[in-house]
Amino acid sequence: MQFRILGAPELYDEKRHRRIPLTSPKQRMLLGALLARANSPVPRERLVRELWGALPPKKARNTLNAHVSGLRKALTEAEPERATTPRLVAHACGYLLQARRTEMDSGQFCLAVDQAQRMCRIDPQSAYATLRGALGLWRGTALEGGPHGPVCAALVARLEEERQQALEILFDSALRTGRHRRIIPELEEVTAAHPLRERFHDQLMLALCRSGRGGEAIGVYTRARHRLTAEHGHTPLLSARLEQISVQSPVLYGAEAETPDARTRLEAEPPPTGAREFTRPRFTVKRIEQEDPAARSVMGFLTELLSGQALHTGGV
Structure with missing residues (x-):
């Protein structure tokens, strides 16, 4: 299973090499909010704020529960072997989504950036190749496709900063390996x-x-x-x-x-x-x-x- 948020939020079944469709923008926003606090309970009130802002509908909690059920169904479709041990579980205060860092494209990206940063001076060629691959994980802006509440907005800002730092390291590695002409168009763009x-x-x-x-x-x-x-x-x-x-x-x-x-x-x-x-x-x-x-x-x-x-x- 791969959770993708470097672009529109989506689920990807790595065993069967297929995307699992999410049925609504609110479901994608819910996935993003839960992944922003992966492995920690997210209060229902905060999820309501993320999905509907400061003026939620009267039956927002009931609607939230329906979106949670739909997301849980999509997760089971992606991982039928986990039907009895669901990733998305209810807690007294809210909901928790279990996801390892390596199962998230954002986690894979940040780990690659950390690795490249350590390698840049001693092995710029490997750092360059690592970052080219990591930047390829991005399919658009983080959590693309809708407005963001405080939780998701903070995650988007952090990931965008990480992306710009990755580009800085990439260009440093390129300059250290004689790729100065190649990166000029990219630098003009950024x-x-x-x-x-x-x-x-x-x-x-x-x-x-x-x-x-x-x-x-x-x-x-x-x-x-x-x-x-x-x-x-x-x-x-x-x-x-x-x-x-x-x-x-x-x-x-x-x-x-x-x-x-x-x-x-x-x-x-x-x-x-x-x-x-x-x-x-x-x-x-x-x-x-x-x-x-x-x-x-x-x-x-x-x-x-x-x-x-x-x-x-x-x-x-």
Whole structure:
């Protein structure tokens, strides 16, 4: 049995390779609410609130019981061998649905993300493959298909945050394994979908630099900075990345570039011996008033960068 909530809630019979249809949107909402508190009793009053909001119908409890019966029937159809030991059981205060973490697509996803996070630095290739598979579990937005009460809304928010963290790790792993060109379209898509997620913009800047598109990376900085500054008041990751670009830091082309220290200026270090070969763009730096661009502040140098006076991308 697999409980699926990374998309519209559904049941999947893994033995017979078939989906078990749920007969109504309310039944799907009930499944989502019970899985949000899997293995713990969910009070009837909370389930009523999840299904009907603050103004439930007069006979909401009776209707809830009917939806519980329908869901229990679907569960028995999916697992006839458990007819005498049902997963969905009644308690004095409400209902409890038994489900192991590995039986839920959300649980499988979170376990894979944890594993990939541990592997990212020591085995980025395996981390990348693990996350590609885990992200494939998503069929849409979590608990897709209807409004959410407090319980389900909290679960949706947590899973969406987990999904964005997984994408960050995926892109880090891709950058560590030379897939910078491949992920540019995906990064452009996620930065458009999540414009306040600074790390995505930072990763896009790095992927563009490694693809010989430094000028476009500066454009990403300019567009993202205005919005992020208005929202958060600062852009530490992007400012650190821009400083690397402004001094043509070799660290842009080594593994260290994927997690810049935004608190201090990153020192230029050559890639380690045996590191992957990245296509490094040729930059032409022009001095202005005999000043060293590396000695200027990031913000002071930005105007010249954007005007083309200080930095020119010569291609590969």
